[in-house]
């Protein structure tokens with residue numbers, strides 16, 4: 001643990017370091033499953049597939065993912081999935097292995113509450129259907145939640161929920177299919193639906209009936225919002241706000257009008273520092289990120305990773321970046337984690353309890369000079 005700053009009984013340490021942000025119990029609310037798989041896990045799959053004569057034309061993830069991380073932008077980002085990652089996650093076995101490894105990686109990073117989101121996907125050659133895909137992911141999460149020490153070697157007090165994503169390029173029928181799947185598994189770990197995918201594609205109005213139905217059925221709604229100028233027309237943003245989403249992701253190219261509505265509603269915001277800067281969705285550096293602006297409002301914020309397998313910045317690092325670039329101290333980071341817990345779709349009781357223990361620990365320690 002960091003031993004810096006001035007000792008003052010009853011206070012948290014004055015500065016933040018890697019050990020602090022890792023130990024801080026955290027909630028991850030915006031993580032795309034396929035984008036969260038580590039290079040190491042993808043490499044293992046690649047090696048096994050190659051040994052059985054598959055994926056022979058695919059580059060080794062240990063090289064491919066590094067060069068992707070260095071050069072990615074919002075245009076080159078989306079084809080990555082179809083052209084690369086989905087070639088490796090093409091059957092039920094790989095999808096389940098990926099889900100297990102993603103849960104383990106978040107747990108190792110001190111995440112105590114995780115909402116994974118994923119888009120139902122099929123693969124004709126391996127016989128994977130959208131339904132079998134979703135059931136496979138769901139089964140891993142349920143097994144994890146229902147048992148201890150199965151997924152992680154150490155104690156893994158991480159609670160995991162699932163959100164099903166509708167891709168902007170889907171038809172109304174396909175989007176309804178996603179909602180139907182979510183409805184079937186809502187007694188399990190599915191807590192909501194999301195709209196994501198390439199923001200340059202599709203017309204959000206197509207999905208109005210689906211999101212209205214989700215709302216009526218009591219499912220939570222989160223939507224990728226104003227990610228780029230093309231998906232930030234006044235009309236698009238008004239259509240999305242008319243669905244009354246519980247949370248919004250990214251929230252970059254907003255107008256004053258739209259911001260007013262979001263603030264009045266105190267909508268939860270999922271903000272992704274590294275992703276937005278590395279994919280050049282925002283101008284400038286982390287210090288210029290709109291986190292600075294939204295932090296001054298009463299909208300609860302959940303710092304999130306988006307696609308840690310691509311952007312290579314785990315949630316603990318996002319907290320560290322926030323501390324470094326927005327002058328946040330330990331108490332601010334604890335408050336930020338509580339803010340994320342307050343907009344969780346599932347039961348975040350155990351995270352709140354961990355946060356309390358964490359605070360008490362530091363208060364008992366006292367830190368400093």
Ligand SMILES: CNc1ncnc2c1ncn2[C@@H]1O[C@H](COP(=O)(O)O)[C@@H](O)[C@H]1O
Pocket residue numbers: 032033034035081117118119120165167196197198199224227275279306307
């Ligand atoms: C800038 N960030 C983003 N914006 C919008 N959509 C994103 C995204 N990052 C990921 N996805 C969506 O999630 C899929 C991968 O995970 P799953 O196969 O669903 O688990 C991508 O194909 C894309 O549709």
